[in-house]
Amino acid sequence: MLSSAEKELIVEIWTKMTPVAEEIGSEALLRMFTTFPKTKTYFSHLNISANSEHLRSHGKKIVEALAEGAKNISTLTTTLAPLSRFHAYQLRIHPTNFKLFNHCILVTLACRMGDDFTPVTHAAIDKFLSAFSAVLAEKFR
Amino acid sequence: MVAWTAEERAFIQDIFSKLNYEEAGPKALQRALIVYPWTQRYFGSFGNLYNADAIINNPKVAAHGTVVLHGLDRAMKNMDDIKNTYAELSVLHSEKLHVDPDNFRLLADCLTIVIASTMGAAFTADMQAAWQKFLAVVVSALQRQYH
Numbered sequence: 111m112l113s114s115a116e117k118e119l120i121v122e123i124w125t126k127m128t129p130v131a132e133e134i135g136s137e138a139l140l141r142m143f144t145t146f147p148k149t150k151t152y153f154s155h156l157n158i159s160a161n162s163e164h165l166r167s168h169g170k171k172i173v174e175a176l177a178e179g180a181k182n183i184s185t186l187t188t189t190l191a192p193l194s195r196f197h198a199y200q201l202r203i204h205p206t207n208f209k210l211f212n213h214c215i216l217v218t219l220a221c222r223m224g225d226d227f228t229p230v231t232h233a234a235i236d237k238f239l240s241a242f243s244a245v246l247a248e249k250f251r
Numbered sequence: 252m253v254a255w256t257a258e259e260r261a262f263i264q265d266i267f268s269k270l271n272y273e274e275a276g277p278k279a280l281q282r283a284l285i286v287y288p289w290t291q292r293y294f295g296s297f298g299n300l301y302n303a304d305a306i307i308n309n310p311k312v313a314a315h316g317t318v319v320l321h322g323l324d325r326a327m328k329n330m331d332d333i334k335n336t337y338a339e340l341s342v343l344h345s346e347k348l349h350v351d352p353d354n355f356r357l358l359a360d361c362l363t364i365v366i367a368s369t370m371g372a373a374f375t376a377d378m379q380a381a382w383q384k385f386l387a388v389v390v391s392a393l394q395r396q397y398h
Contacts, residue, residue, distance in 0.1 A: 224368050229306075
């Protein structure tokens with residue numbers, strides 16, 4: 111459950127992240143591939159080495175989708191419907207992987223924001239990412 | 252037996268050498284109690300955990316956070332036998348404290364985030380991977396004596 115203060119905080123943070131979507135997204139992905147190598151199994155068709163074109167464009171896409179979700183928190187299911195279908199019927203990612211990626215987004219934000227990534231901010235973003243992932247996994251079965 | 256590369260050992264020593272135990276420990280525990288409020292169930296005797304500010308200013312939480320980090324220090328000093336180093340701690344957490352071991356991972360994640368926010372860009376993806384491997388071994392050792 112997100113309070114209205116948390117919703118505002120989430121919009122604020124993701125608005126700040128949009129101009130650096132490529133950096134944040136690709137860093138989070140790289141952290142995930144390095145810390146949890148099994149996640150690479152979903153990307154055998156791409157070059158996901160550090161700083162590769164694919165890593166940067168894919169990271170950018172993900173963060174932009176998160177920013178879009180942040181602006182439409184009360185209508186996540188409708189906003190994310192196409193992405194939801196895509197993840198369910200085409201990508202078919204094992205749902206535990208969403209948590210791994212979410213964790214790496216949090217680590218990336220912590221590295222960049224330092225002390226500004228307070229426990230309250232961390233909680234709000236974690237809740238948002240969990241809600242977002244839940245919608246992405248909604249149509250899995 | 253866990254296999255550690257020379258690089259992984261170096262990363263982990265490096266992280267610990269930069270850690271202020273009296274700061275990182277409390278911050279990690281406070282964060283776990285705030286971000287994952289159900290973990291508060293184990294700290295009924297700690298007094299006021301009513302909101303984020305109360306948790307951050309609670310001296311018992313801070314003291315306990317430091318204890319946890321000193322415990323991790325023992326694992327770091329015995330990296331080739333964390334399993335046996337933690338045998339008693341594991342029994343304590345299961346038989347006496349009755350902690351759901353899934354919560355160990357949450358505290359570990361919070362500590363990782365505290366380290367990330369302190370080290371910034373110096374906490375590279377490779378360092379994170381080594382660090383999380385270390386924490387996974389610690390968590391696994393803590394879970395071993397649960398029956």
